[in-house]
Amino acid sequence: MGIDRREFLRRAAIAGVALIGGSSPAHAFKNIDKATILSTGNIANERNWKLYEKTKDIISKERYGVLVDTTRCIGCRRCEWACNEWNKNPNKPIAEFEKSVVGKDDVFKTIRRMHAGNFTVVNRFSSSKDGKPIYVKRQCMHCEDPGCLASCFVDSYRKVSMGPVLYLPHICVGCRYCMVACPFDVPAFEYYEALNPQITKCTFCYDRIIYEGNVPACVEICPAEVMTLGKRKELINLAHERIGNNPDKYIDHVYGEQEVGGTSWMYLSSVPFDEIGLRTDIGTTAIPKFSESFLFGVKMFEIVGAWPLVFGAYYAISKARKKHTASHETSTEEKGESHGTKH
C-alpha cells in the first residue's frame, strides 16, 4: 500500500514536471533518474533506529570506527553495490558497476555526492604526485560530536556509544537544518516524496556491527582491504603506524582524528586531503560548539535581562496609572480633545 502510494506520487511528480515545464536545473542531479534517487522510501534508517531502541542497553560501550586507506582503493564501486543491496536502495547488477568505471559511461567524470537513494559514493581524483588516479569512498563520517544532532530542533538524531550516528525518521519534521549544519554535506533529503519525505544517510550498518564479528556491508565486500573496522583508539594508532612505516607514501595526517572534533570514520591519503575532495578548512572545533555559547548567551539574556525589563514595565504602569487618576480628577473632555489633535 505504501509503495503503491509512493509509486503513484512518483509518477504524478514526473508527469507534473513535464506539465509545468520545469526544466531541470543544470546544477542539480545530472544523469540520474531524479525521481528514483531522490525518493526511495528507504527504511534502512528507520529499521536501524528500531533495532537501536531494542539493543541500546546491551551493545558494546566501546567506540568503534573505520579507517579508510585511499591509497589502496581500486575504484571498483563494489562497496556502492553492497551498500545499496544491504540497505535496499535502488541497485543494478554488480557487473554494471564494474563496467561503469571506464569508457563512455565513466561515472567518475563528475564528482558525485550522496543522495537519498545512495548512502555512499566513490569519486576519482588525479594524484598531484604521480598523476595516477586516487579513488575516495564517501559516506557519513559519524562525528564524535555531530552537527546534525545538535542542529535538529526535534531531536531526531542519536549518537550511539559504538560510534554510529542514527537518524529517527518518525520524528523528523523535514526542515533540513541538519543538511546545513553537516560540514561534510552528508544528509540527503527525499525531494521527490511529497507527503512523507525523510532524510537518509549511512547508518554505519548498525544492524550488522552490533553482532560480534560482523563488519559494515561496504567493508565486507571490499576486495582491496581499503577499510578496517576497529576500536577508534586502536585505529588511530594503526593509522599513525602506517604513516610511520611508509612516510613517503602517506602524508602525515589522519583525516578525522581531529576534524570537527573527531569522526568515527577516518582517512589516510598520499596527497593533501583537499585534493581528494575532503575539506581541510572545516577546523577542529566540533560544530555544536559554535551554537552552544550563543544558546547560553540567549538564555542568560532572557533570564537575567528579563528582570530589569519587568520592573521597568511595572514602574511605567504605576506611573501611567497615577497620571490616569490625576487626569480623571481634572477633566475627561480635555483629555479626549488633546488626544484628537495629537496626530
Next chain:
Amino acid sequence: MAQNTNSWFREKILLGMSTRDYIISNATPANFIAMVILAYAIPVMIYRLFFGLGPATNLSDNHPWGLWIGFDVLVGIALAAPGLALGTAVHLFGMKQYHHFVRPAILSSLVGYIFAVFALLFDLGRYYRMPYLIGYSWGFSSILFLIGWHFFLYINICLIEWSPALFEWLNLRKYREFFSKLAIWATIFGVIIAGGHQSALGGLYLVAPAKLHPLWYSALLPVFFLLSAIFAGISMVIVESTITHKVFKSQLKNFNEAEYNRLVIGLGKATASALFIYFILKIFDIAHSANWAYLNTPYGYWYLVEILGFVLLPALLFAHAARKGKAKLVRFTGFVTALGVILNRLNVSIIAYNWYLPTSEKYYPKWMEVALTVGVVTMLILAYRFIVNRMAIMHDHPDYESTH
C-alpha cells in the same frame, strides 16, 4: 436571528455595504493585480503539497535552504520587527508622542510573523509535524528549536497586543479592558522574545562556518542580525507609515503634517544611530578576523555594495536629513535601509552560502518559488488592508479612550 447575523456580517465585514456594492467597490486595479498574483501562487502551493519540494523548487542536497527560508522567513521576520522597535520605544521608554505609530506597527508584526510561518509550512518536508516542536520532541541543543518556540510565543504576544483593536471592533468592552492591561506585559515579554529570536536567526548560520563566506560569517552573526532587525524595524515603520498615510488618508482625522514629519525625522535619527553602530561593528569584525584580503574578490565587491551602499550611505543620508529637517529624504532613506536588510538576509542565506561552489552549481530560485513568495506577500498585504479597513488601527476608536 438570521437577519441579525446578516446585518452583523454586513456592518463588520462588508463595511456597511450590500454584498453587491462591496464587490463593486473592490473592483480596483490593485485588487486585479492581487488576483492575478494569487491565480499563480495558489496553484503553486497546491502543486508543492501534492508533488513535493523536488518538482516545485530548485532546492538540492547541496542547497537545502532557498528562497522560502531566505526571503519568506529571514527577510520577513526582520521586516516584521516594527512591533518590537515601537512597542519598546513607546511602552518601555515612554516616548508617548509615537503612540499613533504603535498599532500599525504591531499589526504589521502580527501579520508578518503569521505569514512567515505560513510560508515556512511549504518549506518543511513534513509540515503537519510542526506541533511536534511544542510538545512531542524537544531538541534543546538546536538554535532552530529556540526560534520555533520564540515564533510561537511571539505570535501569541502580538495577538495580545493587537487584541484591544479586535475587541473594539467586536464591541466587547470587558475583554478590551482586560487585554489592554495585559498588553504592556506582552510588550515586555515581546522585547525579550523578539530580541532572542531576531539574533537567533543569525545564530542559525553559526553552525556553518565552512559554508558561509568569511566576510559574512562571524561569531557576531547574532548581534548583526539583532541590530539590523532594529533598524529594519524602524525603517519599516517609516516605509509603512509613508504608504499607509497615502492609502488610508481618509481614515486620518485631524492629521497634522508638520508634527507627523517631525516624528518621522525622529525615527530617521534613531535608524541612523543603529546603522552607524552596525557599520562600525562590521568593520571591527573584518579587522578581527583579518579578512581584508577577501574584499578584493568578486564576493568582496558584492560585500562592499551591501555595507557601503546599504548601510553607510543610508546612515549618512539619515544624519543629513535629520540635521536639515528633510522628512522626504528620511522616507526615501527608509526604503534604502529596508532594501539593504533584504539584501543582507539574501546574501547570508543564498548568495554567500556554499560560496566555494562554482557558479554553475549555485542555487537560484525556480519560478514557482518566486510565485509562492510573491503570493504570500500579497496575502499579507490583503490581510493587513482587510484589518485596517475595519478596525481602529490608524486612528483611535471613537467609542474608546486611548490606552497610551
